[in-house]
Amino acid sequence: MPLSADQLSEIEAQRAQSAPTRRATAEGMEAHLYTAYPVLDHGFVRVIDYMGDDLAITQAARVSYGKGTKSVTNDAGLIRYLMRHWHSTPFEMCEIKLHVKLPVFVARQWIRHRTANVNEYSARYSILDREFYIPAEDHLNAQSVVNNQGRGALLEGEEAARVLEILKADSNRCYDNYESMISDEGQSGLARELARMNLPANIYTQWYWKVDLHNLFHFLRLRADPHAQYEIRVYAEEICKIVADWVPHAYSAFEDYRMGGAQLSAKALDCVKRMIKGEIVTQESSGMSKGEWREFEGIIGLMST
Template sequence: MNNSNIPNQEKSHPAFEVYKVLDKGFIRLVDCMPSPCDPNSISADDAIAQMARVSYGGGTDKKRDNSGLINYLMENRHTSPFEGVVLKFHIKMPIFVERQMSRHRTSSQNQLSARYSVLPNDFYIPNPDRCQGQDVDMKQGSCGHLSNNEKISKSINEESNTSYKKYEELLEMGLSRELARTVLSVNIYTEAYWMMNLHNLLHFINLRVSPHAQYEIREYAEKMRETVKRIAPITLNSWEKHVQKSISFSKEDMSIIKECSNVDIELIKNKTEELGWSKRKTDKILSKLNSLS
């Protein structure tokens, strides 16, 4: 693995663009099933529809185009067909970001080993603007401006260099790589190949682009979303519409809404007709609204 430089884009399709992330990191798609570069292969969106239609067998009319079918699958949480598309990424990231990514156990990954290799002197140094105080509302987050942020960023850089010098000294003294690495901090960069099916990847993106996620992992998740947009644009659009930008209510939420709402069912019906909604889609929203009356 090349730990110092951002690799060149290896394939012509835009999905394989190499994205620079943070100060020294990157993320790139290295493989995908189905492959957008194979002229004999169907697209990822078509593969999802194809996998869904096998449920109906032969002799069944094709009632929806692929876009309509994908919307139906996403809206009704029929997830299996989305698992038939698989993406594999090559990622260079700070170890603390990798630890967060490895919490998503539906991924398959293999990481650069500091037992086999000597790690390069590549540390993530947050720029001064990123050096913020502790968020008092979101206990795990950061926010606000610190007047000494430049000093803090410089201090992180100095401590990182100090730990790396100690790492080199221990190696020169003959200590094994697996023990010498213990003096290194979690802002040192590592690399990994990281693979996940599309259904689980969209779930990962949903969690990791959230404002509640740490800024550094959000940066990687946003690049993954951009890659998915280029691999399966219909699916991503449907996911944004039916999952990411939708909301749900608890039973307690519903009881409060029911007490406070006054829904005009006829007005809603007229509006859905004006928008050209299908009967199925109209019936579904009316069923939801009727539960509030």
């Protein structure tokens, strides 16, 4: 992530500013503000602004539940209670604004999370930079042979080299042609809104993305999950670290109840009850399909024998 001199000095200027505020302030977050954390080969995530902290969550909950919430002994306990019982609105009272630089094919997945605000760099107005995501060799995998959407083993030497060569060459050639088409030297110059169509999906774009904590947790649950595509997962993991410093109690509850937990179906719950009583349950006696049973074994931590 080679930041330009302009960008670095902008970040420095932003980090140097300080003003007194009466607002709720999260010290853990102040330390992160504006710093660009590198992701992938040219991407980054940085916090531009935030609203609220752990106390803002319980403060909002206490408006709703009034004196009832005072029986919960402390804020951490109340936050755990709210998370466990799917009370989403108190978490919506915190908000974060991120500046993200990311490949277009990652942006296309990301934008599917609709409850957020976005300002993306416009290739109708402006010219994109020559920056493309080229996977590192340890993230260059074959198509999975068991999962239609997954990755299998790493590509080996010669095949990996060939793929990297292709990705680099096509990116550069497409960008050269993009530049030559929009150039107005000795020609009219193609409209930017048309020329951009020649750029492949590994080119980097950037945006401001603003979202509340409840919807951010939903995003993180899906995108920091091991089944998420690696290239979006690394962004989610970087954001997880930031959120852990911003709202430590809420993040800890999120880890316990969402990331580390599991949803059991009625059938799976019935099997668990029988197994706790000592019964040997098999796929055949479980009522589940083979696929469900395999996933159930993964959750419960059994090896099939």
